[in-house]
Amino acid sequence: MAKEEEIRESLTKQFGALEGKIRIQRARRMWAEVEPSDFETVLDYLRKSQGFVILCTMTGLDKGENLGIIYHLAREDGIMLNVEVTVPKTNPVIKTVTAVFPGADHYERELVDLLGFKIEGLAPGFRYPLTDDWPEGQYPLRKDWKLDPSLKTGKIEES
Amino acid sequence: MSLVSKAITWSRIKSPWILHFNTGACNACDIEILAALTPRFDLERFGILLRSTPRHADVLVCSGPVTRQARERLIRIYEQLPEPKFVVSVGSCSCSGGVFNGCYNMMGGVNEVIPVSAFIPGCPARPEALIDGVVKLLGSLQATK
Amino acid sequence: MGKVFIPIGPQHPALKEPASFRILLEGEKVIEANVRLGYNHRGVEKACEERSYLQDMYLLERVCGICSHSHSTCFIQAVEEVAGLEIPPRANYIRTVVAELERIHSHLLWLGVAGHEVGFDSLFMYVWRDREIVMDLLAKISGNRVNYGMNTIGGVRRDISPGLYPEILKAMDVLEERTKYYIQIATGEMSFIKRLSNVGRLSKEDVETMCIVGPTGRASGVPRDVRRDDPYAAYGDLSFKVITDDHCDVYGRAVVRVLELMEAYSMVRQLIKNMPEGPIVVKAPRKIPAGEAVSRYEAPRGEDVHYVRSNGTEKPERVKVRAPTLANLQAMKKMLENYYLADIPIVIAAIDPCFSCTDRTIEVNRLEKGTTELMSWDALRAYSIDWYARQGIQLKGIRL
Numbered sequence: 001m002a003k004e005e006e007i008r009e010s011l012t013k014q015f016g017a018l019e020g021k022i023r024i025q026r027a028r029r030m031w032a033e034v035e036p037s038d039f040e041t042v043l044d045y046l047r048k049s050q051g052f053v054i055l056c057t058m059t060g061l062d063k064g065e066n067l068g069i070i071y072h073l074a075r076e077d078g079i080m081l082n083v084e085v086t087v088p089k090t091n092p093v094i095k096t097v098t099a100v101f102p103g104a105d106h107y108e109r110e111l112v113d114l115l116g117f118k119i120e121g122l123a124p125g126f127r128y129p130l131t132d133d134w135p136e137g138q139y140p141l142r143k144d145w146k147l148d149p150s151l152k153t154g155k156i157e158e159s
Numbered sequence: 160m161s162l163v164s165k166a167i168t169w170s171r172i173k174s175p176w177i178l179h180f181n182t183g184a185c186n187a188c189d190i191e192i193l194a195a196l197t198p199r200f201d202l203e204r205f206g207i208l209l210r211s212t213p214r215h216a217d218v219l220v221c222s223g224p225v226t227r228q229a230r231e232r233l234i235r236i237y238e239q240l241p242e243p244k245f246v247v248s249v250g251s252c253s254c255s256g257g258v259f260n261g262c263y264n265m266m267g268g269v270n271e272v273i274p275v276s277a278f279i280p281g282c283p284a285r286p287e288a289l290i291d292g293v294v295k296l297l298g299s300l301q302a303t304k
Numbered sequence: 305m306g307k308v309f310i311p312i313g314p315q316h317p318a319l320k321e322p323a324s325f326r327i328l329l330e331g332e333k334v335i336e337a338n339v340r341l342g343y344n345h346r347g348v349e350k351a352c353e354e355r356s357y358l359q360d361m362y363l364l365e366r367v368c369g370i371c372s373h374s375h376s377t378c379f380i381q382a383v384e385e386v387a388g389l390e391i392p393p394r395a396n397y398i399r400t401v402v403a404e405l406e407r408i409h410s411h412l413l414w415l416g417v418a419g420h421e422v423g424f425d426s427l428f429m430y431v432w433r434d435r436e437i438v439m440d441l442l443a444k445i446s447g448n449r450v451n452y453g454m455n456t457i458g459g460v461r462r463d464i465s466p467g468l469y470p471e472i473l474k475a476m477d478v479l480e481e482r483t484k485y486y487i488q489i490a491t492g493e494m495s496f497i498k499r500l501s502n503v504g505r506l507s508k509e510d511v512e513t514m515c516i517v518g519p520t521g522r523a524s525g526v527p528r529d530v531r532r533d534d535p536y537a538a539y540g541d542l543s544f545k546v547i548t549d550d551h552c553d554v555y556g557r558a559v560v561r562v563l564e565l566m567e568a569y570s571m572v573r574q575l576i577k578n579m580p581e582g583p584i585v586v587k588a589p590r591k592i593p594a595g596e597a598v599s600r601y602e603a604p605r606g607e608d609v610h611y612v613r614s615n616g617t618e619k620p621e622r623v624k625v626r627a628p629t630l631a632n633l634q635a636m637k638k639m640l641e642n643y644y645l646a647d648i649p650i651v652i653a654a655i656d657p658c659f660s661c662t663d664r665t666i667e668v669n670r671l672e673k674g675t676t677e678l679m680s681w682d683a684l685r686a687y688s689i690d691w692y693a694r695q696g697i698q699l700k701g702i703r704l
Contacts, residue, residue: 025385025597026385028534029597029598031596053512053515054515054528055515055611056474056598056600056607056626057609057611057624057630057631059611059622059624059625061613061622062622070611071428072598072609074534074600076528076533076534077533078535080534080600082308082598100515101514101515102513102514102634103514103515103516103631103633103634103635105633105634106630106633106634107626107630112348125338130264130625134227140263140264140347140350141349141350147263152575154549159634184369185366185367185368185369185372186368186369186370187366187369187372187451188369189369190369190370190450191449193432194432194435194436194439197428197429197432197433197436198429198432198433199436201432211686216491236440252366256563257366258362258363258366259347259348259351259363259366261351262347262348262350262351263347263350264347266346270559282366282451283369283449283450283451285449
């Protein structure tokens, strides 16, 4: 746990706002909550000075009034830091990380399709994973979303 | 039945050519279909050949529950198969939706979209079950000859 | 030369999974490749929120039929971390035995498919015949060839009886000998090597920037393996090597996978020899206390990540699954561009795509007078085999 403690100390020293927001759950698992406005600088510091060069994935959450994203970052020695960012549902805008993590392309598209995020800077391209004819404004992973029966369609009759 | 149509039916029963299409499956049934073509189970001794295009095939072998995205393609492929055509749905998912029944991107089993001639259940359907199902289908073709 | 658009539809008999890649060609060279997935999207994450934890385990097993144990174990580990359960050592060993057997069957499957994609059908038939040995073993241990259902919250459901140990060890011996023969072929057959070399190159920097996982990344000399970096189950007790290779191309990926097979045989032997006695399961509560956990697992294709958040009820609040192939998708674009149309089947097969894990289809566009052609995967494979035959590289006639 020594390494995890060290990482926590450096982070709180660098960013005072993170005081008390970093939790060590067990060996190699750390959790942190970061404000959306600070996220870019924190990510930069983590990547360049703390060795968190692997982005495992991004998870979108529906927290009722807000939407959350967790960035799962990891180091080569196996330590993971899961950074949670919360934005209001009325204005779910975040900036893309594809400039530093090109592999995040599909993760971000998934957030746009399934939870209704708006991601600034995401390059135009095919949507993923929903179909081209999926209706606007329907975000399946939101808690209050119910499947509209009209989305199911009929069959070819026996000839 | 005239001699020509008898000959055609006989050749269809003796050597049905199949086309395999995965409409959103987890792959287990597809790998079992492939395994059925390998030396241990060997479907080819029944004259069954795996073809690449719908226009050459007699039987459409489907696996997986039908997703919204795959639905249009499935219908198009079904229409491209020349008559008479048969559809075999392999695995619990293509029979009824399987574990994914009720999920928002699912249409249900393959028979929600196209008419099916034979159902082979299992999760995944074992190669032996596949052989059994195929032989039964051939038997029923024989009966209606 | 002009450019032409050829869409290769989602129906391809060889690859078994629908996905749509749109490829822009100029003459024979690929200029741009775009991936359109979504054919396999089944809404599993939403379905998980409506089912209990144990039901979710069975559902997640069926996310992918080839790495079903990976998904189920990864999920269960996250749930057990949230619930604060300590798993008995024997259960961990049994999970690891099944995990390594799954890796063996998956890599053998890949070897056969790779042979099939380059036209080496005899290799395909031979390897899949040997794969049946592992399938039988898995059926004896768990009752099913695929979708084993071994896990439960708190341990495993079935024990491996000591009567099975000699059979498992014997199977490892047989497979090791056969794999040595395949290594001979892979390193000796010039035409096979020529088909796979210098195709689908990914440099070390590419792997690190794009966070590529699994054998695809290890073939470029980047030694990332979750079993060693972030040990789980019984991997902390095992001694094994992380296989890397410096070829950076499809040939390197083949070498990595075959050598991983050899490591897997040795790991299964170690596990069986040191199997601890004791119970195989601890009692687990129905209502999992509130909390969250991330679990990582080295599936045959790479790193599998599951995130579970619970809210104190019987059903999870959020389950997120990130399968390995999704992480390698950006790499696919990079690997296809600036190579020939004839290389596409083997390059795509080399990352060992499991689109159902990811949910994941190829449309080739030749920009020549703006015409559009429809090419099925099988036709593309036949085209590539033919193209290489004209260059003098013919694999059909190789006798094993």
